[in-house]
Amino acid sequence: MEEQYVEDLKKTIFEWTSKCRICMSCYTDCPLQLSTKGFLTQGPTGITKALYYGILWNTLEGKDAEDLREIVYNCTTCGGCVNRCKTSACGIEVIDVVETGRQFLIEKMIGPMSEQRSALESIYKYGNPYGEAPEKRLDWLEDAEVKRLPGDKAEVLFYVGCTTSYEPELHGLARSLVKLFKFLNLDFGVLEGEVCCGDPARSIGDEFLFEEMKTLNVEKFTAAGVKTIVTASPHCFNAFNKKYEELADKFEVVHYTEFLARRFEGKESFFEKELPYTITYHDPCYLGKHNDIYEAPRELIRKIQGATLVEMEMTGANSLCCGGGGGRMYAEMKEEQRLADMRVRQAQAVGADMITTACPWCHTMIQNAVRDLQLQDEIQVRDIAELLSESLGL
């Protein structure tokens, strides 16, 4: 008799999967169908059914196990299929099945993908998936004077997140947000000893590591005594809002785009500096598809003088995933064509000379694609916060 925990995981997978009518509607929304050869196992139904039969027939050893791992870890967890199933089929929470499947594979020591292992171990050891020293987490601040919680007290906590803290290309985003908060005379601070929100652990399938990070963060947020938490990343925002039951009713958690859209309402005249770019906005899945935030980022872009906002072929609820979610930031998955490359081509097709986004992972994926396609001279990748800060002359 296997442990109850594993039995419960199987039960969840079986219950959800057996409801699937195999109507295949979800394939129209799955980015893997565009980036791979388009086999059945490279789409939502195939992924969940592969899990179902893998467990049912107990084909969990050797090559079978490796194949199943590749199938299940390929999902970007973008959420397109979940939304499609809700509107056109039977409302299966496909991402829950995939994430439960990953928990099952980790229990069976089949998962994660080998490159993801160090990310999980680093979260456990250092509080970030990159193996970076915790004491260097606030180095991006340089000499900027910002309150440091919980020693200092403030109303708003700026939760920076791991990628924005450690990736030099994203320090511009972090510093821009600090400038914008100061411009708004906001009583805010950053957290001394900030640790990962746990989202990568959850999406890769180590639920207990996620719970560990959750406990740590809830303690830290409570000690900080803030009212509002503003995140730079949609992934941290989604985790705090939907997976941290303990935070509900205690703190307001907002992604920076919604927060700034509210604060800058009616303040268009402040954005004096003209930025004559043709800008397209890439919807991060965890802001758009997962949380229905499509308008706030666009409202902010429209405030920028001289800028023209153009929409790509796949936009809003139909936006194309960058390929970095679902733990894929830490693993190289087999793709015929990279999703981020396709996204850059879509931006090019509508004549954009700048791609903006509001997610550190999307930013990194798209920036890398622009570099690989050698389009640096034609297309810039900037975060909305950076543009706002520049337009305000900060």
Added chain:
Amino acid sequence: MKIVVCIKQTFDSEASISLNETGGIDDQSVIQIVNPYDEYAVEEAIRLKEKYGGEVTVVTVGKENARKALHQCLAMGADHTLLVNDPQLEDADSHTYAVVLSTVLCTMDYDLILCGREAIDTSVSQVPSRLAERLDLPQINMVSHLEIVEGNVKATRDIEGGSEIVESALPAVISVQKGINEVRYPSLRLIMRAKKMAIKTFSLADLGLTMDDVAPYLSVEEYIFPEPRKEGMRLKGEVNEVVTQLIQHLRHEVKVL
């Protein structure tokens, strides 16, 4: 098949090392891990157990903190663990480890002893050979593929320009190399569960050893950091100018041309 794996807890390769007031390496502020080569050995042992049945025992010599390393091995699927912890082992060298490990192994029943090729802290790479000598067992080092064929071990070693296959009767001591397998990930849940499992602990006296038996051959005079790398030089301009500048620099400053 009874397999014993000898492991060492080492500093995390990503950790920045600092020295304490007495000039030794400060092991309190550094996160410690199972030596990566030893992880391959543990993984290989568990795979052999899964294939042929039997049990895996992991042995280490270390301080109290080494329990963490053993918990990880238990979470990965080891059956038993054993820690030799004694304040007299503070300055242990390869000889010390080999004496202690061989003494422990003399009390055990085993078919195969696995080790990592070296520990990433000192990279001395002597323990497997010293251990084999002390136990009077055949040894095969730096193994990148392992099979059990009709009760014998068939090991592949990477050598320059190819590979060689060495067969040996069991028991034998085998040190493994990177690439032999892909190490599994023990989830935090399994590590937490492993923390509740027993770790047998011995002191030197428990093993009937004295300080004289384990006195190291090697003594450390001083730990020093390598000199930081000097800042590079960036030459600017058109290709022709840059090449001229480079040649001038190599000829007149570095004086290598």
